[in-house]
Amino acid sequence: EDKVVQSPLSLVVHEGDTVTLNCSYEVTNFRSLLWYKQEKKAPTFLFMLTSSGIEKKSGRLSSILDKKELFSILNITATQTGDSAIYLCAVSGGYQKVTFGTGTKLQVIP
Amino acid sequence: SAVISQKPSRDICQRGTSLTIQCQVDSQVTMMFWYRQQPGQSLTLIATANQGSEATYESGFVIDKFPISRPNLTFSTLTVSNMSPEDSSIYLCSVGPPADTQYFGPGTRLTVL
Numbered sequence: 001e002d003k004v005v006q007s008p009l010s011l012v013v014h015e016g017d018t019v020t021l022n023c024s025y026e027v028t029n030f031r032s033l034l035w036y037k038q039e040k041k042a043p044t045f046l047f048m049l050t051s052s053g054i055e056k057k058s059g060r061l062s063s064i065l066d067k068k069e070l071f072s073i074l075n076i077t078a079t080q081t082g083d084s085a086i087y088l089c090a091v092s093g094g095y096q097k098v099t100f101g102t103g104t105k106l107q108v109i110p
Numbered sequence: 111s112a113v114i115s116q117k118p119s120r121d122i123c124q125r126g127t128s129l130t131i132q133c134q135v136d137s138q139v140t141m142m143f144w145y146r147q148q149p150g151q152s153l154t155l156i157a158t159a160n161q162g163s164e165a166t167y168e169s170g171f172v173i174d175k176f177p178i179s180r181p182n183l184t185f186s187t188l189t190v191s192n193m194s195p196e197d198s199s200i201y202l203c204s205v206g207p208p209a210d211t212q213y214f215g216p217g218t219r220l221t222v223l
Contacts, residue, residue: 040217041202041217041218043153088152088153098155100153100154
């Protein structure tokens with residue numbers, strides 16, 4: 001059974017801090033790893049990673065995948081209160097099934 | 111990216127009743143998915159809605175409890191039948207190839223009393 005484990009489960013930081021969120025996975029026939037931000041109900045797409053070692057960046061957010069060690073990290077630099085959300089990691093594997101982790105709840109305080 | 115709407119955005123229902131959630135996409139898409147997110151839990155795939163054929167359900171979900179319709183390439187419905195408090199969740203539809211960017215609808219927050 002495919003499995004995605006995220007850590008930490010929750011995190012409280014001050015504005016301006018840098019945070020690193022972790023995602024490890026076990027999946028049959030890996031296709032891609034996805035990061036989402038969930039603020040209210042609907043997750044919004046952040047990154048899709050398919051190749052090891054290639055960093056994807058969007059503003060203050062960046063992510064990288066290690067397919068040998070089966071993990072990914074999501075970095076957020078110079079955090080702002082608007083970054084407060086649940087960050088979800090998901091992997092797509094065999095039979096085109098997407099498995100989500102339980103998420104990391106990030107709270108950024110002024 | 112696809113624009114997805116869901117109705118209702120939230121509802122409070124009595125135990126034993128049924129609720130139908132609608133998902134509308136602004137463009138034709140091949141694959142539509144229905145997810146459930148119980149309080150404090152991650153997203154769990156309920157089923158894949160296939161146009162012109164029966165939905166494909168994941169382990170632990172059955173058609174009698176979660177009947178799905180997919181009459182065309184822009185619309186789908188999910189019904190939560192004979193509800194119990196354990197069905198209180200956020201229900202989300204999404205579109206897109208599974209191994210590519212998936213876009214989610216705004217979600218339906220269901221509370222069953």
